[in-house]
Amino acid sequence: MKNKSNLNWSTILFLGGYHLLLAILLPVYLIYYTPSATLLVLSFVLLYTTGLSITAGYHRLFSHSTYKTNKFIEVIYLFFGSMATQGSALRWSHDHRIHHAHIDKDEDPYTVKRGFWHAHMFWLLKNQKPIKEKIISDLVRDPVLNFQHKHYDILMVITNAIGTLFIGWVTNDYFGALVFGWLLRQFLLHHFTWFINSLAHYWGHQNYSTEHSAVDNYIISLLTFGEGYHNYHHTFAYDYRNGIRWYHFDPTKWLIWTLSKFRLAKDLKKVNHARIAEQMIKEHKRALLEKLTETFSEKREDLEQKVSYFTENLIEKLSKLNTLVAQYKAYKKSRVKTDHIKELLNEIALLKKSLKSEWRAWKEFSKFIMTLEPLPA
Ligand SMILES: [Zn+2]
Ligand SMILES: [Zn+2]
16 A cells, blocks of 8 residues: 555654653763763764764765765774764765755755754655655665665674673663663764754854855854764755864764874865865955945945945956966976076965955945945835
């Protein structure tokens, strides 16, 4: 008989069942016992290990190929990825690539346009569409990924049993391991990861693009292992970083960077500063012109021209700087000693200086426009 409602009852029962079990067993545990520090620390470590396997493994490696690694690290990602209970890496990457390609459209499996809860978890409760091999053609022939995909259900059970029993054995508290090491850890990990599809498309700033619903939000990055800079990520999905500044909380980026220092990761893809700045300027220009249409200032045309002049000038200078830096790097690599290198360095220094002062003027001018009051009708 055809399932008309299209509901995935095994997922509904699993998710509903463990949420209910947690709601019962957590208070029971806390009434009769006190969790030891070791139990809490180990459960937290497992939360982070499983979370990073999703973000550094499933997401930034398998879904987006933002860097390369070896089979050993891949197997670790798949082991803890199975424990994360979010499906196989093949299925996850397949759905995620569709999310990026068709963001905010009907094809997007977890589009926020169907509401916060659909994007957060309700999409999981429906039967999923079959995997289209061409979407993951680069992954589908990998024997390790195929093994995990084929045996995902049993691997999920075994890895979770290993994690829980290990914590129980170390702490000699198997009940605590069940409640904190599995149920609570699973609950937090699921909702934290689901926040990337819901909150990170809902609550924050669009610094790089308004062409999609993704937003940047520092608080979300604290809960999502660094995936809260989602506006940047949807604009530059091939960058191994999500938080591009040193002070951005992005433990996934730090993990990949550390792996590269131990030669366990290579070819880390990064968007250069000039390209990022250019995108920000273009986006900001759009916001300024939008603001000007709201203010009905009599000087509107002049101001619009000034916005265009500023942006074009900045973008031109940034692209020139990019070319000069590339030339300098090429000279340095070829190790040819020439006076031209000195000239190049001088030119780069001068250009940077002029860019800095223009950037400051642009910021002042932007502030002026953004504080303009609409004229009375
Ligand atoms: Zn997204
Ligand atoms: Zn992504």
